Amino acid sequence: MTETNLLIKNATYLDVVEGAYRKGDIKVNDGIISEIGENLANDGAVEELDAKGRFVLPGLIDCHVHVTAATADLGQLGEWSPNYVALNTAKIMGAMLERGFTTVRDAAGADFGLHDAQAEGLLRGPRLFFGGKALSQTGGHGDPRARGRHSHDGDYCVPHIGTIADGVDAVRLAVRDELRKGAHHIKIMAGGGVASPTDRIDSTQYSISEIEAAVEEAEAANRYVTAHAYTGRAINRALRAGVRGIEHGNLLDDESLELFKERNAFLTMTLVTYWALEREGRDFGLSQENWEKVAAVLDGGYEALGRAHEAGINLTYGTDLLGGMHRYQAKEFAIRGKVIPAIEVIRSATVTAAALLQREGELGVIAPGAAGDFIITKEDPLNDLEILAESRLDFVIQQGDIVSSTSTGR
Numbered sequence: 001m002t003e004t005n006l007l008i009k010n011a012t013y014l015d016v017v018e019g020a021y022r023k024g025d026i027k028v029n030d031g032i033i034s035e036i037g038e039n040l041a042n043d044g045a046v047e048e049l050d051a052k053g054r055f056v057l058p059g060l061i062d063c064h065v066h067v068t069a070a071t072a073d074l075g076q077l078g079e080w081s082p083n084y085v086a087l088n089t090a091k092i093m094g095a096m097l098e099r100g101f102t103t104v105r106d107a108a109g110a111d112f113g114l115h116d117a118q119a120e121g122l123l124r125g126p127r128l129f130f131g132g133k134a135l136s137q138t139g140g141h142g143d144p145r146a147r148g149r150h151s152h153d154g155d156y157c158v159p160h161i162g163t164i165a166d167g168v169d170a171v172r173l174a175v176r177d178e179l180r181k182g183a184h185h186i187k188i189m190a191g192g193g194v195a196s197p198t199d200r201i202d203s204t205q206y207s208i209s210e211i212e213a214a215v216e217e218a219e220a221a222n223r224y225v226t227a228h229a230y231t232g233r234a235i236n237r238a239l240r241a242g243v244r245g246i247e248h249g250n251l252l253d254d255e256s257l258e259l260f261k262e263r264n265a266f267l268t269m270t271l272v273t274y275w276a277l278e279r280e281g282r283d284f285g286l287s288q289e290n291w292e293k294v295a296a297v298l299d300g301g302y303e304a305l306g307r308a309h310e311a312g313i314n315l316t317y318g319t320d321l322l323g324g325m326h327r328y329q330a331k332e333f334a335i336r337g338k339v340i341p342a343i344e345v346i347r348s349a350t351v352t353a354a355a356l357l358q359r360e361g362e363l364g365v366i367a368p369g370a371a372g373d374f375i376i377t378k379e380d381p382l383n384d385l386e387i388l389a390e391s392r393l394d395f396v397i398q399q400g401d402i403v404s405s406t407s408t409g410r
């Protein structure tokens, strides 16, 4: 990646921690914000951008994406050529960048190859945090087999988003193997899901000792475990076993709220995926029964978001969209904005997300020492989250590079 030096003049920029706008010029050197101040000099070979009258926010962070999920039929994905999946992924990641997401955390499927390709500039897209394949027990949310199928091809090169590991020793081995490949975090399936072929949404998955083993191995490498879980029962046992993050969490209960607080854990809700399924799921072949399940999970999600916000829990932005529904990635801003204040929604996609990624001060803020990642808008997103939800962005800047201008969103 070229090391552009950029000077943004006359910025009205959002201090997301304080929730207030500040004014000044912002200088980016070698991809990092080097200075913020009044009337900064353009000392030489510096690209200059006048942001007068515009609003400058940190680049957005989505903490739950599946960049390889080019189809909503995840069972099918494993039958695809890895090369074909990678080329689809390039298109998906490029579109994410257009929507202002300069960083994403992949919640299962992405690997070190995609990470390295993005970092080296081969692949245009958000900075990528990945966990490799999600760990699932047999018959769990990450088991793609239909009931009549017995063999499971766990080969690394098969582009399934999950891998099956049963028993403490196998879980340890699977975690160590993902860490060996460079995983930033470990994802486990700790409860049932909506679209998986054989499990029930109200089931818990993995024994406590298996979850504890995953946590122990991840923490040994200074990494963390995040768990897919919907119900209070599944969430609470995972948090007690030491996981640091919960994905979805739509059906959390009072005890969950206490455990999140006590353990300073992170909740990454993904409401837009149910919103999209409710809207378009029938077109994608969702049965009436599953469609009704989706509606119930969405209603529970709105309520859970409000309660989690009131309880002061670390909320992070997630989307979890698959296949043709990726285009709704920014819609989560509008959905959350119906329940919680705009600044809290923006924090979930910036400063709080950076804390989850263990990159506090480096991502999700506009301050010296942070990455030169920004979105620039004409109107104030704090007044109207639709500006973000509709990707009405004048500029997207990543590490000081203007990677998109007058984006219309897709």
Ligand SMILES: [Zn+2]
Binding pocket: 064, 065, 066, 107, 320
């Ligand atoms: Zn997911």
